[in-house]
Each structure stands twice: as C-alpha cells, then as structure tokens.
Amino acid sequence: MAGIGAVGQPVQGGGQSSGQTYRGPFAIMTVLFFMWGFMTVWNDILIPRFKEAFTLNYFKAMLVQFAFFGAYGIGSLIYYIISMFSGDPINRIGYKNGVIIGLLIAAVGSALFYPAAMLTSYPFFLMALFIVGLGFAMLQIAANPYVTILGPEHTASSRLNLSQAFNSFGTTIGPIIGGWLIFTFFMKSGAHGADSVKIPYLCFAGVFVLLAIMFKFAHLPSFTNTDHISRGAGALKVPHTALGMLAIFMYVGGEVAVGSAIVNFLGSPKLGGMPHEAASRYLSFYWGGLMIGRFMGAFALTLILREKDSESFITCYSAVR
Template sequence: MAGISQQAQKEYTAAPSRNYHGPLVIVTLLFFMWGFITCMNDILIPKLQQVFTLQLWQAMLIQTAFFGAYFIVSLLYFIFSVTKGDPIQRIGYKNGIIVGLIVAAVGCALFYPAASMLSYAFFLLALFILASGITILQIAANPYVAILGPPEGAASRMNMTQALNSMGTTVAPIIGGYLIFEGVDAVQNTGSADTVQLPYLGLAATLLAIAVLIKVANLPRVQSEEEEQMAPNAGALKYRHLVLGIICIFMYVGGEVAIGSTLINFFRLPEIAGLEETAAGHYLAFYWGGAMIGRFFGAVALAQFKNNSYKYMIMGLISAVTFVLLYSIYGIDEALIALGLIALNFVVLLLGSFLPGRTLGFFAATVIVLLLLTSFATGSVAMWSVIAIGLFNSIMFPTIFTLAIEGLGVHTSQASSLLVMAIVGGAIIPPLQGWVADASGSLQLSFLVPLACYAYIMYYGFMGSKVKKVAAA
C-alpha cells in the first residue's frame, strides 16, 4: 500500500545478494492479521446493533472509530515527520512493527472489559486503539516489504501481500461469524456481548505471539542515510493527479467498507435471501474472497512475462483451483457462479489492456452496473451482484496508490502519508449509507451512496490519474 521511495531502493542496493524470503514470509503474517481484524468489524456491526438496539447509522460508528484512527494517527505521524524527522527511521522498521502489534493487542484485549461493562462507547474506544496499532503497522510494514528484495520485484511483492491481506478478510466472516453468532445461539442470550470476548482475546494473544516472533527473528535492519528529505510546505500537493488520488482513496475505502458493512443485514432481507447471521457470514466471505482472487489475478496480469501464454496459464490455474475449492466446500452451484464471475473479471482485464488507469476505470464502471442491480433487483440476482463487487474491488487500492504517486520523486514519502490519511473514508461513508438506509427505509436504495464513490473512481481511472508536469518545487 505504500509507495516505493528512491531511498528504499538505494537502501536495498547495499546488499543485493541477500536472500529475504524468510523475513518476507514472517512480515506477510501481518497483512493476513490486519485483513482478518478489519473484516471482523463486519461481524461486530450486526452483533452490537442487536445487543445495544442501535439504528444502522449508530452501528456504523464502529467503522468511524476504526478508520478514524487511520486519519488521526497518520496525521500525527505526518506532522511529527515534517517537524522532527521520521520516527520509524529513528527506531527502525522492525521495532516499528513490534510497537504496532503491541498497541493493536491492547485494543483487542480491551474488548473483554467493554463486553463485561456492556458499554458501546468502550467498544468504540477499544476499536480506536486497535486501529491505531494497525495504522502503525501499515506505516512500518508496507515500505519494509518494498525493501525486502530487488526493487524491480517490489510491485509484485506488494500485490502478493495484499492478496494475503484479502485471505484474512475471507476467513474472518466464517470464523468470526461462527464464534460470535453461534455463541449467541448456544447461550440463548442475544442481549449479551460476551461472545466477542474470547475471539478478541485470542486475537490479542496472536498479535503478541507475532510480536515475539518478529523480535527474535533475524530481520534485516534498514536505516536511512537521510539522502532523501521530506519536501517542506506540503510540496506534494502541487501535483494534481495526487490530490485527485487522495480523494479517490477516500472514495474507494469508503465505498468498499460501506458495502462490506451492510452485507449481513442485506442478505437477511426476505426479498434478497432471508439468511440467518451465520449463513450470511459465509456469503460475506465470498465478497472478501473475490478481492483475494482478483488480487492474485491482478498480480499476474500486471506482471512482466516473456511469453503471455504463461500469464494466461497461471490465471487459468488460479481459476481451476478456486472452482475445486468452492465445489468441495459449497457445491456445484456456487462454484459455477464464481467461475462465471472470474471469467467476467478476465474480460474486463482484457478491456483495460492491462494498463493501470484504463483497467481501474473499467473495473469501476463494472461495479457501478453491479450496484445498480443490487439497488433495484431482488433475490439471487441482487445477492450475487453485490458479492461480485469484491472481485472488482481487488486491484483498486494498489492501482490508485501507484497512479497517485507516479512521478513525484522526492515528494513520494510525503504523498504516501497523505494517501494513508485518506483511508478515513472508511469512517465517513458507512455511517452516511446507514443514515440513508434509515431515512429512506430501504437498505437496497442506500447502495446508491457507494455508487457515487465508484463514479468518481471511474473518472480518476480514465482521466484524473493522468500526470501533468508542474514547476519544480
């Protein structure tokens, strides 16, 4: 998710022969974990809405607390970096990752007293602290992944780690839904929040275990020689495509999170599927699983091959493995539907000619069509239309990020901080969709809110991402 700075590439070239596969595998665990934790919010929303008898917009404050931390912590980090120097460079990437893990573990542990006290405000505080830790992880781990290997392979590594992040978001609805909602059924106490205690204590223990693993692991220490300085006076904001990209990240994260946050309630609607919470959680996994498959597809599609036939063979293998897995878990109907959606994804990739801006624009246009079906169709058509959005969300974040920092040179680090702040869209758009649903009395029509977000993404892909030269700062 972070840009690959010139400094990072210089740091790598000091040890070109070193094998970084082991450290990369260890760091990749972080991407899986924060994907898992982020998607657990989609389980918390209907659960806490039930426990505290909240309106949907109030339940969406879960996402506001979570993604608001991204903005506040990133802003504080940006200010500190400009005035005092980069804190991660001071303590090292390894120690920065450990700090993020510990803070996130504290946030998870606070779910226990929040549930015992039955306090919604305490839950929001715990989520804010948890997300603060994940923000620190984002700041430290993303550039570290870029450094762990040859510069020419950095984009491929970032795509693969993002795919592992999506794997976390895929399994979270299944595991989290079972632990939280099945626990409710077991104790026959729908007014209790106790079923969230053990899952989040388990997450806290896992995060601390990873922190210990990172501490004892022989990870290379990368230190800056201050060859690249942060540009003063927010010089990065002179670039039009960056400013528009910041808005685009805001829209994308807001739209993606808003859709994922409403899916369980959407699948429960009688006119859509009439599913119970646990079953709805399984189909939520399709939404996030689509993002994972799409990112694997994107990583292969945007990679450089001497012979394109190898590219198509790998994509075919990914499709076949996906079909077999879904057939063995869910059955032939779900497997065939997923295969059809993957074929549609491939067609849109071809329309985009594997060019980042063009591909982003066509993916966003496809999501707009799917959201229209979600808003106005019923039954399985509406259900599978919204599930398919995950597959087309897949490449959007890394593609927007890459387009936004293109050609920024010395301003890249500053731009990266600004783009991370824009993740605050996940704190603002979901409550807005919840308010529209409550005000209109129609959850389906509320999907027009994220549709507006994807309309902007389509504009950015086709037009707004074009780089225009500016006067030297």
C-alpha cells in the first residue's frame, strides 16, 4: 500500500517492540474477521434469490458480485491515490478509527437493503452492495495490518492466519444460516421474492453499528508510525507486487465465481433440481473445503517445506486449486 512504511514506535503499548501480546484486542478483531466472512458469503445466496425474484439472466445476476467486489477495487484505488499524494490516511486517523469508519459504511449499505426491498429495485440493491463493499474494503485496509502488530513480530503471521481462519469459519456457516433465513424463514407467500432479505440485512446493519460502538469504547492500543513515510508509488515500483496482484485477482475470481454458481447449478432441473435452501447447504461444503485447504497449506508452508521449495509448492498448489 502506498505510503505505508514499517511500524515505528507505537504511541501506546508497543506490541512488536516490547513483545507484549494484546489478547483482548485480538479477540475483538477476530470477531470482526468472522463477521465480514459471514456476510460476504451471503452474496452467493443473494444471486439465486435475485435471479428468481427479478427474472434475471446469469449475467445480470452476477452483477451482485461485480458491485460488491468492484467496490473493493474502487475503494482501494481511491485509498492508494490519497496515500500517494498525501501520505497514508490510516497513519493519521489510526487503525481503530479506520475500522470504525469501515463498520459504519457497511452498516449504511446494509440498511439500504430495506428501502431497496420496499421499492423492489435491483439497481438499488446493487448500490447498497457497492456501499457495503466500500466499508469492507476499509475494514481490510485497517484490520489486516492491525492484527499483525498486536503482539510480537515473530508471531504476526500466526495471528493473521488465526483471524483468517475465523473469517473462513464465517464463510462456512454463513450459507447454512443465510439460506434458511432468506429461502425459508423470511419467505412470505404472495410477497416479492426480494422481500425476504429486508430483515436479515437490517440486522446486519444493527450488528455493524454495535461493533462500531464497541470498538469506539474498547481499550485498543493505538499504533502510529514515527518513521518518515515517503510519498509516491511505494511497493508498486516492485514488479513482483503487480504480479502478486494479478495472481490474487485470478485466484479470488475463480474462487468467488464457483461459489456464486453452486446454488443455481444444484437447483437446475436438468441437474440436481434441489430447492435453494437445500442447495445452500452444499455451498457450505465448498467454503468449508477451502477453509480446510487453507489450514493444510499453511501447515505445509510452515512445517514441511524448506524455504527454497516454497515457491514451487505455491505454484503447484495454486494450479491444482
């Protein structure tokens, strides 16, 4: 990220420099990782719901993911441009405030699902998803580096892996709960199909506001960078950064595309012919398998492989996936 240097002497605490581990703040951050994984995977439930409710073809139905993840790209680009010319915003406002801002933006987007359902407007839903995506982009920017500095430097990767594991756990149980709520519990006979998403996403908005309040009053350590932070392109000057971005783009695109199609695929009369709620349970197997694969990959990289073999392993592992 442009303008982000190494974390210098913190204002409070000093997790990496002193070896102190902040278990309480780390637990709070882990809840946050779980929540955004839990909600993100609901996009895979929204696609078949909106496809049926608005009589969409697959291209238009997949705009759900385009709106959501497009916000990631646009939000990150805006953040990068600001960082390039004015310095890193997170270093000025702090990680804690960055998380709070992200939560409040996501809460606004989630709350907009209610008027979108009342107006039965698919473009309105896409706009709401875009706003949620902007909030999650801010959360990613603030939360990922914050987790790495909540303790000794040599255990930073372990903390991030554990937080991401809870994120994956959220994506695993999300389809089961979301499928039941949207396709069964809140589904009313005679009502428009999109009506069933009103209450769940209004609840998401409430949860995000509560999390923002909790973060506001939580005693979280405040870290700032006292080193000089140079402006400019930053890490993008390194060719490997662009290649890594391309690799992540391809990987996430493949992962999300498969998950987005599973419910409609299994519900097709020519294939499984399953009701959407039943098909959403199989979606949990998909995301659960990815969670297990992440654990296995992390274990192999840290305990089995020699450093010189890790690059070859990553290439082969990615090709198999």
